[in-house]
Amino acid sequence: MNDTPNDKPGPWRVMVAGAGAIGCLLAARLAAAGHAVDLLARGRGAQALREHGITLHDLDGTWRVTAGHHSAGLRVLHTPLSAAPEGGPPDLLLLCSKSQDLLALAEAVAPAIGPHTLVLPLVNGVPFWFFHGQGGRFDGRAVQAVDPGGRLLRLLPLPQLLGAVVFITAECTSPGQVQARNPHLLMLGEPAGGLSPRLARVAAMLEAAGIATRPLERIRDKLWTKLVANLTSNPLSVVTRTTLHTIYSDPVLLDTVRAVMHEALLVAAAHGARLEIDPIEFVQLGAAMGAVRTSMLQDFERGRPLELAAIGEAVVELAGLYQLPMPATRTLLSQAAWHAQRRLADAA
Structure with missing residues (x-):
């Protein structure tokens, strides 16, 4: 089980792939908390984010984050990536997309994944990793409805993967303009079960940024x-x-x-x-x-x-x-x- 190198106090390097409502919400809260956040976006959306940043209205108030070159704060990058971003691979990669778009997104950000990058897909429905680390007669099986042929299982480094269940509701009114009227909540877990130091560290970092986060021993429940x-x-x-x-x-x-x-x-x-x-x-x-x-x-x-x-x-x-x-x-x-x-x- 690979672990994140970020086991010391201080800012994390976080990459948020996907600039929809959930991605922008997380990028805004993490950047406001002082972490170095790379937000990956495409086309005119990326340009709008560079010019205007993110404005998030949630239950804690209004958060405005501008984009620039950073050691801490927000930086907007275009996808797909051809290499790891300046500064090296992120400590944590958040994949924020609709499930049907996850493969294309994972392929676009694959060059950024380092040997210690933790990968956290934030998608609805049955995850592609459902049978990873579960044990039993279905262990390692691909869920064909969401990962035909097991391409995601082969593309993403499974030892560096954490599972998540997302209880965040948000809506983009325009690029980078996000409304969220309910509390932010994430449930995280190791696909193989149990609690781990890396799981605790990721949960604590997100919690400190205003995202209520619960590490679970049994994520599938x-x-x-x-x-x-x-x-x-x-x-x-x-x-x-x-x-x-x-x-x-x-x-x-x-x-x-x-x-x-x-x-x-x-x-x-x-x-x-x-x-x-x-x-x-x-x-x-x-x-x-x-x-x-x-x-x-x-x-x-x-x-x-x-x-x-x-x-x-x-x-x-x-x-x-x-x-x-x-x-x-x-x-x-x-x-x-x-x-x-x-x-x-x-x-x-």
Whole structure:
């Protein structure tokens, strides 16, 4: 298990690959905390970030970070990289993208990864590393829905990988302009399980920057909790064009929510997850989120590809390994895909 060299007090070198809402939010908080942050962006987005920096509005106030050449602060770099950035490889690489874009992003930043760079993918859904370090008869298997042919497993240095479950909601109103109306929370863990010094150091660094971070001994347990939440809400939000409050409170929609939830919980149990989900409380908490539009609904409204593979198809793939039928989930995913295809056809 490789460890980060940054085990001493002082600024970290952090690379944030992906300048969407989550990437800009993390880059702003880390740069404001005094770390040397390289934010990777493309095209006109990179130019806008260089000129105007990042403005983040969150529950702690407004954070404005300007870009420049730094020993600490924010620097904006273009992707793809042809070599490690000036100053050497980062201590920590944050991969912030939609799951379907992760391979291209990983290929674009691969030259920056050094022998001690910790790699932390921050993506929704079933992660490509799901079977890495797990043990058992599926150990080392690729999840084909999110990593066809296991290309990510071969590209990224698995001994330097940490797992994450992201509980951050944010939205970009324009390049570098970010709104976040809920607390920032990350759950981190070693794919092989247990607590490690490097896990504790990364968590402490993020926590000090204002990102509530919890190191977990069993990262997949919390991952399944998030998967159940995503699977019951994201595709249904596309089909119904409505918010979390309506999804989890409307009696008609609750029939679908409960059917999908029960199927997902069975798959989680088959894969050894220890979940503490009270189905009644789960629905109540979902409704209490209020008039929140899911990230998938936002993507749908903007004509962007949907994360159906990571959030839905991968769960169905995991169910198939234990021959578990998922009729309600399959139907919901097919309906969401139909709406996405219809929108593309209408736009064309």
